[in-house]
Amino acid sequence: MRVAIIGAGNSGLAMAAHMSFTENKVYLWNRSEDNISDLMRTRRVETTGVLVGEFELEMVTTDVEEVLSCAKVVLVTTPATSHQGLARIMAPYLTDEHIVILNPGRTFGAVDFKDELFKSGNFSNVQILETQTIIYTCRKLSQTSVNIIALKRDILISSFSGVDLDELLRRIPDELNKFYKKADSMVETSIGNVGMILHCAPMLLNTGWVESDQSFKYYREGISRTIASFIEKIDEERQEVAKLLNHPVISAKEWMRHSYNIDCETLYDCIQNNPSYEEISAPQSLSYRYIYEDIPYGLVPLESMGKDLGLPMTHTEMVINLANALLQKDFREIGRTAGKLHFDYKQLMKGVTIDELEAENTKRS
Structure with missing residues (x-):
């Protein structure tokens, strides 16, 4: 399967190597060329720890359009501070075919990302998911190497209610599904942020x-x-x-x-x-x-x-x-306050779903 990795930090390198190890074709994007110049030259990630080896990447680039045209499964590994900016950068190129997974979303990152796509004029049915945390306990050693200390298990993953999450998970690499566990609500991945x-x-x-x-x-x-x-x-x-x-x-x-x-x-x-x-x-x-x-x-x-x-x-x-x-x-x-996320989260106490709140917000917009 073709996967796009967004970000070349600790978890970005770990996820790129892991996906390559499991025979997926990996297309890695990073905003700054300064941080990936060596990786652009070698297109190989060396790992130590629980995964040992050297793994080849199909592409390493600063051209987000090129990456998103090659892969429809998009694994965002950057800190939450980048989510809004990434949504703006990616908005012209994301389509109904794309699945974007924020690893992790931190607190309602999927809502923030979706809001920013709308503000940027992208009203496609982009599927946005968020995880509770990253799969890897890891530390980047250099531009081309990472120490994967441990792999966590049962990482909660969620999307907007009303979405067929089972069907979305079938469209991502099987190896990821070994580590992800479906949450009942985005509250569990967002407030579940440890x-x-x-x-x-x-x-x-x-x-x-x-x-x-x-x-x-x-x-x-x-x-x-x-x-x-x-x-x-x-x-x-x-x-x-x-x-x-x-x-x-x-x-x-x-x-x-x-x-x-x-x-x-x-x-x-x-x-x-x-x-x-x-x-x-x-x-x-x-x-x-x-x-x-x-x-x-x-x-x-x-x-x-x-x-x-x-x-x-x-x-x-x-x-x-x-x-x-x-x-x-x-x-x-x-910070990312409830008011800035443009949805009345307190309605969740009454049984209203996040998806319904977002739909209402879209109508008002």
């Missing part, structure tokens, strides 16, 4: 260490019992929002136990006992996706929905305020 729980607060609470010259293991050393206990409070707020939207989600602890097949009693124990986290080093700057993606496209929409539903969101609010103060940014202003 990245915002594991990434934001630990980064901010370790600011001095992150900005020092000393490297440390992000999960093993950066998340102490106290920090783990604190982020469990944020996780409880996340679960409460999902519960009020009639689609409960499991805790970060339960997600980790299931995704990585580990036995643990507390979130701290899960983190410490997860062999996939053993070698992951912390970023050396706060200018990293754990902050610039997971706060505005994770915690900010979570807080806005929670408060709108009457929840105090005390711990979530605290982390956003700390990020605003430390980074001198207004993440609420730049």
